[in-house]
Amino acid sequence: MLLYETNKWDIKTHVLDPSETSPCKYLCNYFQKGDLTDYDTVYQFGKGVETLTVEIEHVNIEALFQLEREGVEVYPQARILAIVQNKITQKQFYQAHNIPTVTFMNFNSKKDFEGKQAFPYIWKSALFGYDGKGVAVVKDSTAEARLPDVACVIENVVPIKKELAVIVARNLMGEIVTYPVVEMSFSNEASLVEFVISPARISEDTVKRATKIAVQVSKEMQHVGLLAVELFLTKNEEILVNEVAPRPHNSGHFSIEGSLTNQFEQHIRSVLKLPLGSTDIKTPAVMINLLGAKGFEGDAYYKNIEKILAVKGVTPHIYGKKQTHPFRKMGHITVVSPNLETAIETAKNVKKTIKVIASNKY
């Protein structure tokens, strides 16, 4: 989706991706298959560009630090990725900067906490967690026994009213803009976002407080590019930072149809030292993640897509991943309407109608 924007502005792009069948391959000027965690691969690739941005946190940061030293513009900065990549350093960052977050402890190995924590608690692997992977609600010793022995963060269970997100954009000149606060609703089954609702159905005061905290994180981090700030609104009306992602984010996909400047264009603006664009709402919107259906593996087939295309205000985005498997993110669908409640109703129906299955099963 970033590459639509670079093409829109005739910006030349090189892409490094681990998959030979990456959908990026046909949207960039030069494509290289390679391991994002390998120092030499990232370093050599980065030497060939003027500005480098990343869309995944798990990339070789040492190579990015070296590229920065050699004058390549790397945004988000390697320093930001180093903070965010590891849940322990991320949580410590919040603590050090008085950013409200869920109370936590961190451990380097399992023996340090096993048998010593009151249940239930939230366990998060320090590394490689995303989309609900590397996260567990630990309710008893059986669940605790199943946890892998890795560095981790352990958090209190906080009663949550809503999960919110704010996308902040910041450019090198320190200009900051924020998108409207959105509301994320999760599927219990896959710990993945099911709907993102823009704008969030919360009070004006909550909007202000959430936006203020998101801007605070942005200012303290001094990142360049987007920063998606995921927040908890607790049952006590407290707002706590859950985690951040320094890149275009699922919680901002609604902006393609719903905002004056979509998040991908905004990211390009911020990393290329261009003025930031207006984040005003063009229309209320609901984003639905299109996940691979349970029980299907193989070449993806989008069952009933022609039915949802007949519904007013519905725009599917199909990512072009060849293979589906249960809960794989295969695309997203945006539903817009001048009336948010109508968009939500339509989104629920769309969600029930479309199904990503394997083509040998239809």
Next chain:
Amino acid sequence: MLLYETNKWDIKTHVLDPSETSPCKYLCNYFQKGDLTDYDTVYQFGKGVETLTVEIEHVNIEALFQLEREGVEVYPQARILAIVQNKITQKQFYQAHNIPTVTFMNFNSKKDFEGKQAFPYIWKSALFGYDGKGVAVVKDSTAEARLPDVACVIENVVPIKKELAVIVARNLMGEIVTYPVVEMSFSNEASLVEFVISPARISEDTVKRATKIAVQVSKEMQHVGLLAVELFLTKNEEILVNEVAPRPHNSGHFSIEGSLTNQFEQHIRSVLKLPLGSTDIKTPAVMINLLGAKGFEGDAYYKNIEKILAVKGVTPHIYGKKQTHPFRKMGHITVVSPNLETAIETAKNVKKTIKVIASNKY
């Protein structure tokens, strides 16, 4: 812009284009450089695809007829291109189907009309006219003497109040949708559209009549895909068809930012037998054509683009053509605002600010 939509839906594309530096090259799955007017080139290319669409009228139609006979889905149909490609057959089509159009005569050579027409009159080459090329207002015998000796249409000069356009989409099932009537304002200097204003500032009655005529043309033609119907609103409040284009059209670019379904997605929907999308307005919009500045030839440089990027609601689209020359269409800019008059004011300022010059001149 069509290729953004095919990518959005993971539709595989092959592109045939006469230029090796075509911006399409990095947006499709297979690119072939070739002459669109050569039978063998078009035929062989067409044999490799399931559905073929064209974005320019001047293509080898015999090859398209042959491909249709061999089962390739060609939309717009070769028959439609044959009517539209030649201004004489196009005008005769309107006449035969009682579609209101400017009174005309047609001639096969210059000697048939030279010295016999009252001045002023409008001369249009039967073939190869577009963007004001192949069209002349002939005011006296000196101007007449300069006309080339080719088949042509001669039209009365009609006092025009506004130029309007309606984009109609029609799929194979015969479903038809229309976009809002837009208003085109022309630059006198280049006979090129300067602004497209959506929606047009005309009465409800004029909207109805213009839409009705556009739908009539669509129904009579039985095209598949988009049909851009350009209309004259005369000083007598008559509506006359000027010409049509059976493809995504400059007068529909506003729809990328301004409509629930943009014209490119709509074209893809119609040629792939998908349900048509809603054409509802998302926001009022003004489209500005970004033309090469007078007096500049060479590698294109977009002077002041960073200034217009700082203006709320402004989205430039840069087509990625390497070379600029006077009045070459280098891109377009959409300006949106909930208030149409604000969008028009902003568009005028944007137009004054940005300039496409040659990079060796800045």
